[in-house]
Amino acid sequence: xxxxxxxxxxxxxxxxxxxxxxxxxxxxxxxxxxxxxxxxxxxxxxxxxxxxxxxxxxxxxxxxxxxxxxxxxxxxxxxxxxxxxxxxxxxxxxxxxxxxxxxxxxxxxxxxxxxxxxxxxxxxxxxxxxxxxxxxxxxxxxxxxxxxxxxxxxxxxxxxxxxxxxxxxxxxxxxxxxxxxxxxxxxxxxxxxxxxxxxxxxxxxxxxxxxxxxxxxxxxxxxxxxxxxxxxxxxxxxxxxxxxxxxxxxxxxxxx
Ligand code: MG
Numbered sequence: 001x002x003x004x005x006x007x008x009x010x011x012x013x014x015x016x017x018x019x020x021x022x023x024x025x026x027x028x029x030x031x032x033x034x035x036x037x038x039x040x041x042x043x044x045x046x047x048x049x050x051x052x053x054x055x056x057x058x059x060x061x062x063x064x065x066x067x068x069x070x071x072x073x074x075x076x077x078x079x080x081x082x083x084x085x086x087x088x089x090x091x092x093x094x095x096x097x098x099x100x101x102x103x104x105x106x107x108x109x110x111x112x113x114x115x116x117x118x119x120x121x122x123x124x125x126x127x128x129x130x131x132x133x134x135x136x137x138x139x140x141x142x143x144x145x146x147x148x149x150x151x152x153x154x155x156x157x158x159x160x161x162x163x164x165x166x167x168x169x170x171x172x173x174x175x176x177x178x179x180x181x182x183x184x185x186x187x188x189x190x191x192x193x194x195x196x197x198x199x200x201x202x203x204x205x206x207x208x209x210x211x212x213x214x215x216x217x218x219x220x221x222x223x224x225x226x227x228x229x230x231x232x233x234x235x236x237x238x239x240x241x242x243x244x245x246x247x248x249x250x251x252x253x254x255x256x
Pocket of ligand 1: 129
């Protein structure tokens, strides 16, 4: 009997231990956009291996030839530029673009490039963004030798989670995001049951490890979740910088 209690105690301790060991990346107690917050360690990524071809069950959102799967957010055609070589470029001032279709849980691959030569600094340098469900921004920024606040650099969940490391490539070099996203869940009355979740690889390196946003993205504030549709478009941000994108594909994890 005594032995059983001992075993149980050991089991409980080991469960507590493993849940601590695998606990989620913390948002910490730092104020939003704090410049005192330590910056992620710089890690040089491995040799480029892009583009990554889409698997057979992926929906290709952009193959370099057409913006047909994108719109301007008001139902009109996307106004960004198609660039020779199979890329699109933000047409500054024309507004963000979004997919014509909505998605919930998804695996999303995006390749992007910061403008070269680099202009500006801090947030005013190669800024764009990938918005899951049009609400949760994975920041796109030229974070190569460009200091900004930790929760606003490339591969941050903007205003919430800095990336685990800064694995940015130089302006003019293609970079990749591989994003695994789970949408928030609500009950019938609109009460939040489960927050959204992100796991992200930047240039093949883990930068967000199953993090839970505290709500949709906003600048200088952290608004709460609000119940809404299960599927919403993926957005790309016009932050007035000519950032380029190519080879965007998605695996719809909720497709029946
Ligand atoms: Mg942005």
